[in-house]
Amino acid sequence: MPALTTILWVFSAVVFGFVLWKTGIGMLRSMTTPLPGPPPTGEMRRINVKYRCSVCGLELKMTLAPDEDPPPPRHCLEDMDLVAPIE
Numbered sequence: 663m664p665a666l667t668t669i670l671w672v673f674s675a676v677v678f679g680f681v682l683w684k685t686g687i688g689m690l691r692s693m694t695t696p697l698p699g700p701p702p703t704g705e706m707r708r709i710n711v712k713y714r715c716s717v718c719g720l721e722l723k724m725t726l727a728p729d730e731d732p733p734p735p736r737h738c739l740e741d742m743d744l745v746a747p748i749e
């Protein structure tokens with residue numbers, strides 16, 4: 663029959679180990695998968711272009727991109743067609 667203090671020690675060791683393991687996983691996860699924050703607004707370009715999906719006809723307007731000539735977005739598994747830059 664182990665003493666009560668021994669049981670408590672073992673129990674706290676298990677809890678401590680569990681917490682350490684959890685924080686270790688959390689730290690590892692935060693290191694391996696850093697959240698991709700949005701680039702500073704100064705690095706974004708204000709553009710004004712329209713794209714149309716050649717398959718279903720959907721149109722969308724792009725107003726902000728990392729550069730002035732961004733690759734066209736995809737819709738219906740196809741690259742969307744650039745309609746015209748809006749001045």
Ligand SMILES: [Zn+2]
Pocket residue numbers: 715716717718719720737738
């Ligand atoms: Zn489409």
